[in-house]
Amino acid sequence: MPDLRLIARLDIKAPNLIKGVHLEGLRKIGNPAEYARRYYEAGIDEIIYMDIVATLYQRNNLGDILRDTTESVFIPITAGGGVRTLRDVETMMRCGADKVAINTAAVKRPQFIEEVATRFGSQCCVLSVEAKQSGASRWEAYTDNGREHTGLDVVEWVRRAAGLGAGEVLLTSVDREGTRKGFDVALTRAVAEAVSIPVIASGGMGSGEHLIEIVRDGHADAVAMADVLHYDRMPLAEIRELAAGAGLPVRSL
Amino acid sequence: MSREVVIVDYGVGNLRSVARAVSHCGAEPVLSSEPARIEGARHLILPGVGAFGSCVGALRSHGLLESVLKVIDSGRPVLGICVGMQMLLDVGEEFGEHAGLARIAGRVRAVPATGADGMPHKIPHVGWSAIRPAAMPWADTIFEGITPGSTCYFVHSFAAVPERPENTIAVCDYDGRTICAAINRGRLYGVQFHPEKSGPVGLRIFGNFLKMPVD
Numbered sequence: 001m002p003d004l005r006l007i008a009r010l011d012i013k014a015p016n017l018i019k020g021v022h023l024e025g026l027r028k029i030g031n032p033a034e035y036a037r038r039y040y041e042a043g044i045d046e047i048i049y050m051d052i053v054a055t056l057y058q059r060n061n062l063g064d065i066l067r068d069t070t071e072s073v074f075i076p077i078t079a080g081g082g083v084r085t086l087r088d089v090e091t092m093m094r095c096g097a098d099k100v101a102i103n104t105a106a107v108k109r110p111q112f113i114e115e116v117a118t119r120f121g122s123q124c125c126v127l128s129v130e131a132k133q134s135g136a137s138r139w140e141a142y143t144d145n146g147r148e149h150t151g152l153d154v155v156e157w158v159r160r161a162a163g164l165g166a167g168e169v170l171l172t173s174v175d176r177e178g179t180r181k182g183f184d185v186a187l188t189r190a191v192a193e194a195v196s197i198p199v200i201a202s203g204g205m206g207s208g209e210h211l212i213e214i215v216r217d218g219h220a221d222a223v224a225m226a227d228v229l230h231y232d233r234m235p236l237a238e239i240r241e242l243a244a245g246a247g248l249p250v251r252s253l
Numbered sequence: 254m255s256r257e258v259v260i261v262d263y264g265v266g267n268l269r270s271v272a273r274a275v276s277h278c279g280a281e282p283v284l285s286s287e288p289a290r291i292e293g294a295r296h297l298i299l300p301g302v303g304a305f306g307s308c309v310g311a312l313r314s315h316g317l318l319e320s321v322l323k324v325i326d327s328g329r330p331v332l333g334i335c336v337g338m339q340m341l342l343d344v345g346e347e348f349g350e351h352a353g354l355a356r357i358a359g360r361v362r363a364v365p366a367t368g369a370d371g372m373p374h375k376i377p378h379v380g381w382s383a384i385r386p387a388a389m390p391w392a393d394t395i396f397e398g399i400t401p402g403s404t405c406y407f408v409h410s411f412a413a414v415p416e417r418p419e420n421t422i423a424v425c426d427y428d429g430r431t432i433c434a435a436i437n438r439g440r441l442y443g444v445q446f447h448p449e450k451s452g453p454v455g456l457r458i459f460g461n462f463l464k465m466p467v468d
């Protein structure tokens with residue numbers, strides 16, 4: 001397999017980088033592009049920007065942040081939050097995004113996934129799923145930062161979206177998000193076993209052990225980190241070394 | 254030496270990142286969909302994202318296919334990126350057979366669906382993979398000074414299969430399958446990965462390309 005991707009996830013309430021717990025209780029952290037630049041220089045493999053108030057305000061405010069970021073960051077960037085039309089996708093790409101993450105618009109109209117994949121390619125279409133455990137080995141997909149039910153079973157929904165052309169899935173455990181208690185291994189594994197597209201595990205990383213566990217046992221192809229990086233709890237170099245020491249294939253810098 | 258680089262703009266892909274990488278390397282990127290501007294390019298970059306057939310079709314419908322061929326055939330430095338690289342071959346097999354620009358002999362085929370062990374692996378091949386030299390050493394090429402084993406960012410489901418070994422200048426490994434990562438003939442280069450998204454290694458490749466003499 002290609003190297004495990006270590007991804008910095010930056011949740012945005014424009015113009016700020018913010019961080020919450022369970023996607024709620026947001027705290028302001030700083031200038032997003034500056035953080036992205038810092039992570040790029042430290043050797044992060046990708047950046048994800050999520051405008052977490054976009055759906056609420058019916059528009060996405062990532063354009064300026066993306067333009068600013070791509071001035072000096074030369075790695076793949078995913079933009080998500082409030083992406084609902086092909087024109088939104090095009091705008092994000094023009095501002096420098098390589099992929100878009102889609103949640104609400106896909107839930108409302110799954111064909112949107114197919115339209116994005118046909119027009120821009122599957123490689124640019126990331127399905128974003130906010131998952132909450134609803135029973136033993138069952139998870140329900142949510143929208144609006146884990147507030148709105150969809151009634152969709154996560155594993156079935158991802159399988160369907162992959163069939164429609166989604167190229168990757170960004171799988172956020174709302175239960176674990178911001179808790180630093182570790183990723184939801186069972187959730188990630190259930191999804192990774194159901195589809196052949198890459199799975200990005202998001203939500204809950206608090207230590208290097210969590211990273212190793214989600215790849216070995218959860219079969220994640222990529223790991224999104226937020227809290228652990230934004231609050232500088234662990235230097236990226238140390239995370240990379242720990243992963244390499246555990247035999248995980250990480251990019252050599 | 255002119256520091257102007259023309260990037261072919263035929264309506265596909267994230268050209269902003271390619272342009273930013275070029276200016277980061279000290280050259281001036283010019284996005285153009287004008288035949289005359291493209292034909293006058295001293296260094297030309299041909300990007301490409303999406304399906305093989307639709308990229309060749311878009312290049313043709315923008316009236317730019319002949320212009321690109323003229324620059325290639327003049328022997329000036331040309332760099333194809335991703336599908337822009339794949340188009341340099343004879344034929345693409347994505348969604349039926351489509352004729353390419355036929356400047357490097359060979360075909361563009363689906364990435365093998367299994368690893369060398371016969372187990373299915375993920376398609377597309379997405380992520381950072383290590384590149385290494387193939388037919389010839391990297392000195393005096395766009396890979397000059399790059400350490401073999403350096404990683405670049407790939408995202409593709411199809412890959413070039415050049416007929417002649419000497420046209421493959423770099424390869425990567427995907428679960429035991431050797432995949433063509435870069436092609437070369439004279440000053441014509443193509444890279445399957447995205448140098449504009451491959452960090453300092455990718456920027457070095459752009460820098461080397463921009464230093465190639467025009468005459």
